[in-house]
């Protein structure tokens with residue numbers, strides 16, 4: 133059996149790497165082990181969009197230049213289910229970095245900071261003498277479960293998986309685009325709403341393209357899932373034939389994250405931290421991973437309450453906001469109204485971006501403006 137590790141992190145995606153990096157950043161002598169079932173670089177089905185807030189997280193982790201060699205993307209264009217359009221420059225640029233590159237850089241940075249990285253698929257978890265024992269061989273004072281949407285750690289601590297109504301599924305691929313294409317495009321679809329396609333140019337003549345929808349809506353079609361996803365993507369972005377198509381589930385935030393149990397903290401997708409309005413999860417993965425790593429070394433006797441508290445302070449109001457908005461957004465007309473208002477009012481566009489990609493909340497005055505337009509259109513429609 134190994135010695136006792138201060139922290140064992142399961143999963144080397146953004147959440148897991150952030151946890152490991154933060155623990156060593158705060159306590160350079162901490163014994164930190166990062167386990168992943170894959171060798172890096174590895175691909176991950178994702179839109180590869182890294183929001184400005186995610187970039188801030190990299191700086192907090194001491195890696196401000198990790199993606200500095202990738203071109204920032206400044207323009208965002210959205211078409212709503214009913215055809216309302218907005219196209220504008222975002223207040224702070226986003227980045228598009230293929231996950232095979234981004235995640236490998238994070239893991240390498242963790243290794244350079246003294247984290248031990250091992251290829252290992254976790255299958256079992258037990259609690260012995262106040263420690264967590266993984267697969268009977270790895271003993272830890274604290275564990276961060278950052279093993280993604282189908283988290284084994286989450287299941288092993290007895291927490292149910294994300295329910296179907298809070299789960300989306302999306303396919304992504306890559307397509308050729310002009311080198312100078314720097315607009316992130318989102319095209320929403322009324323059929324089977326909420327559903328949308330995206331095109332996120334990487335900056336190297338390719339773009340990450342994809343299509344996602346709620347799992348119950350996909351099942352309701354009665355058709356093979358792969359066919360629906362591939363066909364809708366081709367329908368919405370006919371000029372961008374995609375290669376390397378790959379799909380994955382997205383556990384959408386139900387408003388309250390499942391923070392963990394005992395000495396095990398969950399971060400990122402394992403905690404169900406994906407924005408239900410946009411499918412954005414990298415920022416929340418980096419943030420929650422950082423907070424979990426912090427709790428593991430700063431409150432080693434009982435890290436979970438500290439983690440839960442910090443996560444609530446950082447994201448609590450935001451997650452409740454996105455949960456409420458996701459409910460309202462079940463009506464495509466609500467989104468039509470919101471995009472319509474955003475096209476006319478700059479501050480509303482900025483706020484939509486904050487709520488969709490960051491930690492923003494919505495002031496009542498704005499909700500009122502959108503509701504008024506929504507009602508107005510409903511009355512006109514009637």
Ligand SMILES: Cc1cc2nc3c(=O)[nH]c(=O)nc-3n(C[C@H](O)[C@H](O)[C@H](O)COP(=O)(O)OP(=O)(O)OC[C@H]3O[C@@H](n4cnc5c(N)ncnc54)[C@H](O)[C@@H]3O)c2cc1C
Nearest residue numbers: 143145146147169178179181254279280302400401413414
């Ligand atoms: C098609 C699609 C498009 C998306 N687009 C975007 C986007 O553009 N922007 C955005 O911000 N978010 C996007 N997301 C969401 C984003 O991909 C996730 O929120 C993000 O990857 C979560 O990071 P994570 O570290 O929690 O998990 P992951 O990135 O999934 O990492 C989990 C890691 O755990 C490892 N692992 C799993 N099980 C075990 C085990 N038993 N033992 C050891 N290791 C294990 C895996 O190998 C993996 O490396 C998208 C998701 C999908 C599916």
